[in-house]
Structures are given as structure tokens and as C-alpha cells.
Amino acid sequence: MAIQSEPRTIRAPRGTTRSAKGWVQEAALRMLMNNLDPEVAERPSDLVVYGGIGKAARNWESFDKIVECLKDLEGDESLLIQSGKPVGIFKTHPHAPRVLISNSVLVPAFANWDTFHELDKKGLMMFGQMTAGSWIYIGSQGILQGTYETFAEAARQHSGGSLKGTLTLTAGLGGMGGAQPLAVTMNDGVMIGIEVDPKRIERRIHTRYCDVMVEKLDEALRLAEEAKSKGRPLSIGLVGNAAELLPEIVKRGIVPDFVTDQTSAHDPLNGYIPEGYSLEAAAELRQRDPKEYVRLSKRSMAKHVQAMLDLQKQGSVVFDYGNNIRQVAFDEGVKDAFNFPGFVPAYIRPLFCEGKGPFRWVALSGDSQDIYKTDELLLKLFPENQALRRWITLAQERVAFQGLPARICWLGYGERAKFGLAINEMVRKGEISAPIVIGRDHLDSGSVASPNRETEGMKDGSDAVADWAVLNALVNTASGASWVSFHHGGGVGMGYSLHAGMVVVADGSEEADEKLSRVLTTDPGMGIIRHADAGYDKAIETAKERGVRVPMLGI
Amino acid sequence: MAIQSEPRTIRAPRGTTRSAKGWVQEAALRMLMNNLDPEVAERPSDLVVYGGIGKAARNWESFDKIVECLKDLEGDESLLIQSGKPVGIFKTHPHAPRVLISNSVLVPAFANWDTFHELDKKGLMMFGQMTAGSWIYIGSQGILQGTYETFAEAARQHSGGSLKGTLTLTAGLGGMGGAQPLAVTMNDGVMIGIEVDPKRIERRIHTRYCDVMVEKLDEALRLAEEAKSKGRPLSIGLVGNAAELLPEIVKRGIVPDFVTDQTSAHDPLNGYIPEGYSLEAAAELRQRDPKEYVRLSKRSMAKHVQAMLDLQKQGSVVFDYGNNIRQVAFDEGVKDAFNFPGFVPAYIRPLFCEGKGPFRWVALSGDSQDIYKTDELLLKLFPENQALRRWITLAQERVAFQGLPARICWLGYGERAKFGLAINEMVRKGEISAPIVIGRDHLDSGSVASPNRETEGMKDGSDAVADWAVLNALVNTASGASWVSFHHGGGVGMGYSLHAGMVVVADGSEEADEKLSRVLTTDPGMGIIRHADAGYDKAIETAKERGVRVPMLGI
Ligand SMILES: NC(=O)c1ccc[n+]([C@@H]2O[C@H](COP(=O)([O-])OP(=O)(O)OC[C@H]3O[C@@H](n4cnc5c(N)ncnc54)[C@H](O)[C@@H]3O)[C@@H](O)[C@H]2O)c1
């Protein structure tokens, strides 16, 4: 086969005819290609999928060789991928993974961007981000579901399982923050999103992620009050600066039910507009006197956080959404800045304690009907789960597929295996037209060590312990996942995380039944044991209820 | 079963009756216990096996629980060990490993001794070193073969193939360093080994690894000179501190032929005694002011390395023996610290390119006859290998077994699988009385990333790339090793290495045939592809000759 190692447009094959020797190999092939589909990838010609420089293969030569290897790979062989390059093929056995991947892993003392870039330049490395280098990215449906799930959990904890009749106040409707208005209305709530840049709001309205845009606080409050009292969902994009408007809201004695923030506070120079500055004036100052800009920006953030704290005292449920704004305010002298929690310890970790996380699946047929059938199956299997029903219904209405049709939802221990086996049954019976690929983000309950994000503030202080991510990769390999990956640096950059991924294919076979039931048990099971070991009651309870074996706890 | 979690004397059961549900589980049980046998372990009451603080289990509660779990473990279950603690049991399948281990792995930005010690104190971590936490340490013999080979290769390169009439100066006669005197005398040389703890020297004399112990430098030099001039092999354990005695040797203008060091410099707090401190005073300071201890310890290492550099300038052949002492000295301001090479690029890498490394096996019966039979088998299988014959002969004469009888020799790609299958055949036929455990050190051809040791000065500059170690752990898991381990920091300390281990049991079954042939192929195969990828001709040749598949090289 001639190798044609030039950038070109990649799109995964569809349908029921495969060019590889088995469906697992074919699945890896299509998912690699799907990651590079122009509908999915941010910069496909550079093999960049998402996350700045997160790639699916090291270079086009490697891409072509991986494709060639996958087509040729037997059902008892395993292909080894080292930072996006195929480096070996070994005989293993049918119940072993067909692909084993390690991306961007550096000896810790050298685990920094400088060393990485140097090795990258030499052609020896690639940044795998999380689902880019492990061939299971599915486009922007992911951030929407994650945000939806965060608000759903907030609702479960504080307002009876729904945001109906509640007001959420936030700021920042940018790349990721723009998912907030839709995530809130999907949970039946009302929200005001303060955004200094009207173009950003317009864009959210265009994509139907946000309902209305207003220029005045009074009007926003009036609309919000009206919707709230009628129990109607509504998202309002309010043009303005959070550092000005939040203190004003405090002054008026208004107490939203939930308060958070997704301005890009992690970057005071480029991600946050100081109070009193128009976009133009801000751009000018940023250029002319960046130091002064940062000083003003940080001072505004301190006010912003102070107002969040004031609202918390008045009774609002307040949380940080992973933009580091508490740290900035704290450094500016707001001593109580960390009085409100980060979103992971507050809302995501309880889910992790039940083995829940960003579970997803993809139809290899390319046929949207296959996904709609799995949607139905899901609702049939978990009829009691109202949040799930809402999500699926709304996703069907609101989410456009990118590349191969896919769905994401957060399922926990027990549910994943049950669902996976039921999908396999449908594939077997021909009710779904081709095999389904089942995977997840690396940001999952038992697969990641990342002290500034997923493992921030662990109860026992084990934030930096990464044995768990390694064990996750090993046990998924031992359980027969279709491919397994281990990465360094995803999400928070070089040095700050280690994490593992897995994908398992439902091809309708009996062998797949065995693999699915094992992998979809051990994988979320890692989340249970990791959090049980750290002393979280919910994880310990889940382990006891579900029979997850944790020897030192006598379970 | 009542848990009796107190320090006590551990010795592995012998014989053909097992208490676990299968031989693989029984093997893990006996090997864990054997690691803590007082004949094997350096400080068994603290669960310390070797390497300063390299432990087999996190604490006695964990040890007891691991034993309980292994006895109870089914042949299709896997036990997960996180830094020496049993944290979960999952259903996998018969061809999966029975135990999966991750020790001391930290998120890279936190991968330092301070964080480790803090977590260790909180009971959340353990240092696994290499074969300590992965239950395949076999006492000094384990390192004897490697040390013997290293000095033999040094002799080939610098003194006509023998150490006869030469003086080797080293320090540290601990768990691994204690092999040096015998390795040198086996090569017909004379050596002085400086060791601050007389008990360590006594122990080496007791096991016949060292010939004499002296208290004074003058006497050591006199004895050495006498033996050298008569061409007689002699090993001298000299009580003293290397940081004091090496500069003294420089001052006296004495130039040994070879100079190296095996103090536990990789662990400045626990592994090195600062100059001027007695063992007792050191222990007191370590307890009272660990920071100050580390400061003094590092300062002494700088002096120690400076003296090694001075000897190199005078004409000694100087090499680092993998304890990271150059890095410490460099950080302390000794700018030339890396002027002498590590032993791997100097003497070991050519062997790695053929998949050779510290292969070893242990008789679970406890019967030395079983090992002698494998010795015979080995010589029968590889009659053309003269070095092997010499080693086996000397080992039979000079090596006293510690704990369960064991043998080590360096076998390469192809040889390992052939030998493993032949052993399994003998077990099957009852020619060997009980199953044999087959494993290796983590320091092997394709299993370690350690830029100051095993991967120092790689041809393509990929020293810091650790994907290979991850892939090694994954592929051995996929191939059905009996247990697989992944560690951080072994040999060179926190931050400086990532490495993987494996053990596979020859219990005479057909299933074991399959596992042995896969694991003993993929495992050294990793060494071939890692070095082929880095551009070493010998590895590329070996891949071609032996049919190891390296896709990007078209092999
Ligand atoms: N940890 C997580 O999982 C997670 C998830 C989502 C977002 N985040 C964090 O949230 C932040 C936002 O991410 P993004 O991708 O949406 O960034 P972005 O830069 O695309 O959007 C930030 C938005 O904030 C607006 N803004 C800036 N200053 C403002 C002010 N003073 N008042 C009102 N609006 C202001 C900007 O105009 C912009 O639209 C980042 O810090 C990101 O790291 C974290």
C-alpha cells in the first residue's frame, strides 16, 4: 500500500462493511479518523483535535501507518502507540486490548512544557490532551453535558432536583461558559449571564444556547422575576461587567439561588475586563500598559469575589467554576475567598463517588437512528432518572451531531455495564445497524490525578497521588477494553495531571458481552474505590450497596 | 481470620501444598513473604526490603490484608495494590494478571521527596523501589549478576578482559552495593568498599560476598596493594564515610583503576550519612531536623563526587552506578558532575539492544535442587554461551541462596521464552517439584525511563520520554503476566524515573505455556522496539533477525 503522508480531509467510513479484520480494529480505525473529521477537529490539517494542541496522531506518516496497521491487525494482536506513533505489534490474545496507547508521558523531573516542546520539535512526542490522542472526542456536546450535569447536581443538592423557579447568576458566556445558559434552562431554571461582550451573547442566541439579550440590569431582573414566578425556564444574556453588576445586585438586596462565574479569570491580562472599561478601552490599555491592566483586572476580580461572598452570606449557593478567580481574590487580600467551594468538590465529586462521569457512545454506522435507538433504550432502562430524560429529550432537540453520531450522559457504577450489555444485545439482534463504540473522557471518577482540578482538596489530602490513574489503565487492560490509553498533562497542562482512558466496542458478540460487563464494571469501580479509600461516605456506601470490593474497609 | 498486625518474622511457605486457590496467587503470596524473609530483606520489621526505604507493603495491616486477599482470590479475579495497600478486587479473566500494582506514582509537578514524605507520613504512600514493592527481590544475587557483568564489561573495555591486578574503589555495601566485592573478585580483581555501617560489612562477610573487614584506611590500602601485586583477588570492607575517605585517598595521590559508588544517594534523607556523623548521631538528626539532615547529606555528596572527579583526572576509570549522586552534586554546584558516565550507556545498553536484562527465577518449593536443575537446563539449552557457563559455575560455588532458592542470568529476546517454556515443561513432568516464578528487575531493556541512569544519553535524545515504561506495563498486562507493577522513583529517587515490572508463573499448565510464551516475548520485545525506535543499529538488526514488528521501520 502506497503511503500518502500529506494533510488531507479525513472522514471515517460509515456503514456495515469493514476494511479491518475485526470490528474492534475497525472501530479504532473509524474513531481515529472521526477525531480528525473537519466537523469534529479544530485544526485537522495539523492533526489537532481540541484543547490547543491535542492531537490524534504524531504526524501524517504515523497516521497513515496506524491506519495500515489497524487494517492488518489480527484479533489476537495488539498495536502499541507511543505519543501518536505506532511503535510495535505483539501477539497477545482475543481478550486483550487491540491498541495500547501512551501519550506525552515524561519522567516527572522533566515533565514541563519546555522539555515537551523540545521533544515535540525533535519529532519524539505529541500532546494527547484527553480524548484527542485516545480517539474518543465527540465535539462540543461534551462541555454542554458536563455543565448540564453540574447544574443538575446543584439542583439535586439544593433545590429538590430541578432548577425550576430558581435564579442562577453567572458571568462569562465564552467558549465553554456559553454552555451555561442552555445547561440552566435544560434544568428548567432561569439565569442571568453577565457578559461584557455583546457579540458573545449574540452568538449564543444565534445557536439557541441563550434565549434573550438585554442591556439593563432592571430589565434582566424583571424578566427573570417573571419567568421564575411562572416556573418557566429562561436564559438572559445581560450586557455588562460582572465586577460592577454583582456589587449592584448585592446592594439591591437581591439574592439569586445560585451564583458562579466563567469569565476567563485564570488569565487576568486576556480573559477579564476591569470595571469601568469598555472593550475598546480595555484593548487599548492591555496594549499600552499590561502591568496596569493586570493590576486593575485583579482589583476588579477581588470586588467580584467579594460580591459573590456577600451573596453567599445572604443565602445564595455560590461555587467556583474552575477559573481560579478565588486564588486571585485571595492574593488581592480577600481573605475569605476560599469560603465558597470549587465545582469539583461541590458537585462533581459526589457523582464520582457513585462512579458517575462523562460516559459516551458513538454509532459506527454513521446512522443517527442508531443513536436515537440508544436514547430510547436508555430511557427505558432508567425510567426513574428524570434528569436523564430531560437531557436526552433536549439533546435530541438542541444538539447537532458532529462527525459520527454520538451521545454523552453521566452514568454511574452498575448503570454503565447494564446499558453496555443492552446495547450489545441490540447490535446482536440487528436492531442497531452496526457496532457501537463506548468510551468516556479521561476526566472521570477513577481515572485522573490532577490536584488543581479533579483531585483538588481530596478529603484525605491525596490530591497528588497518581497510582489510581495507573491502576485504572492496568485494570481496563486486564478486563479487555478495546483500547486503553494513559496520558500526561491533559486539561491543566504539563506536570499537572496523569490520566487514563478506555474504549470498549459493542459488536454484538458474546465475547463483547464478557468484555463490556467486565470493563464497564471495573472502570467506574475505580472511582468507587479511589473515593472510598479517601474516606468519602458516599463512595463507601456505594461500595457496600453495590458490592464493590474494598479490602481494607472490609467490603 | 484474625488480623495480627504487628511486626513479626515472615518466611514464605515451602513445598507443594498451597493455601491459595491457584498457583499464581500462591506464587504472589510466597514472593511477597519471601521479600520480607530476614535472609532477604534489609529491615523486615519495617517492611523494608532494600534500597533505603523500598517496601513490600505499606504497613503491617496492609501486609496482612494482602495475604488474606491472595488466599481468597479466584483464578479470574485481580487484586489492586496502591503503594503497598490492597485497595480493590475486580473480576477479570484467567488470562489477566492476578495482581496489579502501582507504587509511589505522583502527579509530576508534585513528584518530589517532600510531597512523598508528607504523603508517606499521612499513610497514603509507600516507596516501592524496584523489586521491593513488586515482590521479586531475591537478595544480593539479584544484583550480583548485573554487577558481575558490568565489571566484566569494564574489564573488557579497559583492562584486557580481567580485573586481575587492578584495584576498584567503591562505597556502600548495602542491599545491592553488597554485591560489588564478590562481583569484583569473581572477575579476579581487588576492591576496597567503604561502608559507614560495620554491620553491613559483617553481613557481607557472613554471606561470603566480602573477604575481610578493616577499620583503617592504611590497612585497607596495605592489604589491597599486597593482593594486587600478587594478582590475587581480594575484597576489603573498610569502615568509614566515603565523603571523608575519598578526598583523603585523593590527597594521598592514590589512583585506583576503577572508581564507582553505591551509597543510597538517591535518597538524601535515608540513604546517605553526612560526613562527621556517626550512625547514631545521623539517626537522631534525621528525626529531629530532616531539612538540616538533607542539607548536610547533599553537601557531603558534592564532596564525594568532587573526589571521584579528581580521581578521574588522575587516570581512574570512573562511572556512576545508578544512584543519582551526580545529579545531587550538580545541583549543589559541582558543574562537572556529569563528566563521568553512567554505567548504562557505558556498559549495559548494548545488551538492552538485544532484549537482554536481569532475568531471574525462583523455586517455590524451597528446594535448592529445583534451581540446580534449571541451571542444568540452561546450560543444555544454550551450550554455545561460555559466559553463561562461567557465571552458573561461579554462582553455584559462591552464591548462598537467601530465602527461596533463586537464580539470575541475563537472557535476551527469544532466549527468555525458550527457557520459560522449557521450565514449564519440567514442572509439568514433575522433574521440578513445584512451580517456578519467573521475573526480572525493573531495570530492564524496555521497562524503564530514567534519564540519569537507564535512559541516559539515548541516541535520539529521548531520555525523558516515559511512554515506553507505560506501554511495557500495559502490554505485559495484556499478555497475561501473573502480576504487573508500575513504579515511580526507583533507583534514582522521586522525580527521576518511571518503570514497570512483571512476574509470570510456570506452574506446568498449558495455560502457563501460553502466558509464558507471550509475556517472555513481549517483555524483552519492548527493549528491542524502544532501542530500534531510538536508532540503535543493534536493536534494528535484532528486530529484523528475530521478527520483532516495528511498523515505522517497515519491520
Ligand atoms: N474546570 C472546568 O472544567 C472548566 C469548565 C469550563 C470553564 N472553565 C473555566 O472557565 C473560564 C471560561 O472558559 P471559556 O472557554 O468560556 O473562556 P472564554 O475566554 O472563551 O470566555 C470568557 C468570557 O468572559 C467574558 N468576560 C471577561 N471579563 C468579564 C467581566 N469582567 N464581566 C463580564 N464578562 C467578562 C469575556 O468577554 C468572554 O466572553 C476559564 O477560566 C476556564 O478555564 C473551567
Ligand SMILES: NC(=O)c1ccc[n+]([C@@H]2O[C@H](COP(=O)([O-])OP(=O)(O)OC[C@H]3O[C@@H](n4cnc5c(N)ncnc54)[C@H](O)[C@@H]3O)[C@@H](O)[C@H]2O)c1
Ligand atoms: N542501577 C543499578 O543497577 C543499581 C544497582 C545497584 C544499586 N544502585 C543504586 O545504588 C544505591 C545503593 O543501593 P542499595 O540497595 O545497596 O542501598 P542500601 O540503602 O541498602 O545501601 C546503601 C549503603 O550505603 C551506606 N552509606 C550511606 N552513606 C554512606 C557514606 N557516606 N559513606 C559510606 N557508606 C555510606 C549505607 O550504610 C548502606 O549500607 C541505590 O541508590 C541504588 O539505586 C543502582
